[in-house]
Amino acid sequence: MNYQDIIGHKIEIESLQRAVKKGHISHFYLFEGEKGIGKMTTAKVFAKHILCRSQNSESPCGVCASCRKFESGSHPDYIEIAPTNGIIRKNEIDNIKKQISFSPFESARKVILIDDADKMNKESQNALLKILEEPPSYINLILISSNTKLLLNTILSRAEKIHFKPINASDMVNFLTNKENIALDRAKLISDYSQGSIGKAFDLIKSEEFILLRDDVLKLVDYCIFGRDYMVFEMSENFTKNKEISENVLLILLLYLRDLFIYKSTQSELFLINKDKIELIKKHSILEFDKINDIIEKIYYTKESIDLNVNKELLFEALFFSIQEEY
Numbered sequence: 001m002n003y004q005d006i007i008g009h010k011i012e013i014e015s016l017q018r019a020v021k022k023g024h025i026s027h028f029y030l031f032e033g034e035k036g037i038g039k040m041t042t043a044k045v046f047a048k049h050i051l052c053r054s055q056n057s058e059s060p061c062g063v064c065a066s067c068r069k070f071e072s073g074s075h076p077d078y079i080e081i082a083p084t085n086g087i088i089r090k091n092e093i094d095n096i097k098k099q100i101s102f103s104p105f106e107s108a109r110k111v112i113l114i115d116d117a118d119k120m121n122k123e124s125q126n127a128l129l130k131i132l133e134e135p136p137s138y139i140n141l142i143l144i145s146s147n148t149k150l151l152l153n154t155i156l157s158r159a160e161k162i163h164f165k166p167i168n169a170s171d172m173v174n175f176l177t178n179k180e181n182i183a184l185d186r187a188k189l190i191s192d193y194s195q196g197s198i199g200k201a202f203d204l205i206k207s208e209e210f211i212l213l214r215d216d217v218l219k220l221v222d223y224c225i226f227g228r229d230y231m232v233f234e235m236s237e238n239f240t241k242n243k244e245i246s247e248n249v250l251l252i253l254l255l256y257l258r259d260l261f262i263y264k265s266t267q268s269e270l271f272l273i274n275k276d277k278i279e280l281i282k283k284h285s286i287l288e289f290d291k292i293n294d295i296i297e298k299i300y301y302t303k304e305s306i307d308l309n310v311n312k313e314l315l316f317e318a319l320f321f322s323i324q325e326e327y
């Protein structure tokens with residue numbers, strides 16, 4: 001794995017490469033941005049680069065003892081932690097503190113990477129703060145977070161922040177067509193549904209289930225619009241089996257309604273995401289703009305309520321019934 005394997009984030013990567021090349025690496029980085037857009041991949045290549053033995057290089061060399069140990073997951077100066085059961089506890093931070101008290105073994109530096117750093121509870125964050133107050137000179141710490149609101153201000157203020165933006169659609173489509181050999185139409189569909197998250201795109205590539213789920217969701221929309229709303233009870237049960245499915249259902253609905261809106265406004269297929277569903281989109285254009293907006297509002301409401309652990313089945317039933325209501 002090297003910098004050129006990362007999709008997008010060109011400016012951010014160049015600044016990291018410069019830092020290593022010039023030897024101006026910060027002690028403490030925060031990689032922030034949404035899930036699945038490449039923060040972790042970038043952090044790992046950066047860590048490998050920091051530890052690489054060839055000096056002043058643009059990228060990790062890939063052949064030195066350090067690079068080889070890093071690749072095989074056995075580098076003694078690299079520590080990576082992530083939440084267990086959704087939480088990073090203080091004893092893990094204490095453990096890091098112990099490990100960094102020894103000088104590096106293999107490289108000139110030691111790198112600690114904390115994934116989903118916002119899953120540290122208060123005690124853990126305070127323990128980390130202690131480390132940040134007096135870090136050993138050979139330490140580089142990288143925190144990764146998609147929800148920095150949960151981190152203490154005293155931690156945030158100390159970090160050099162690298163902000164990762166969602167990957168733009170053309171980079172994503174290029175990657176999917178060139179590297180993953182996916183046909184252009186499908187690549188565009190995956191790109192639109194993954195909304196800049198390469199992690200999500202990979203999930204979608206693997207998942208025929210997603211395509212079937214989309215068929216089901218749109219079928220139920222059709223039933224609701226044309227008065228067969230009793231199907232809601234039968235079908236929405238499948239939409240609430242787990243959080244991932246529920247989130248996908250809402251995303252499918254949202255992007256479908258976006259298409260309806262655009263098609264009604266432009267009467268053109270050009271900007272549609274669900275181009276393959278054009279016949280259905282035409283048929284459903286009978287929904288008024290206000291109605292479409294109304295349903296979109298309800299989707300956002302449903303999404304927020306799910307995050308607050310409100311009963312998913314009731315929420316989905318209410319959502320789909322709202323599509324039917326006036327017809």
Ligand SMILES: [Zn+2]
Pocket residue numbers: 052053054060061062063064065066067068
């Ligand atoms: Zn190397």
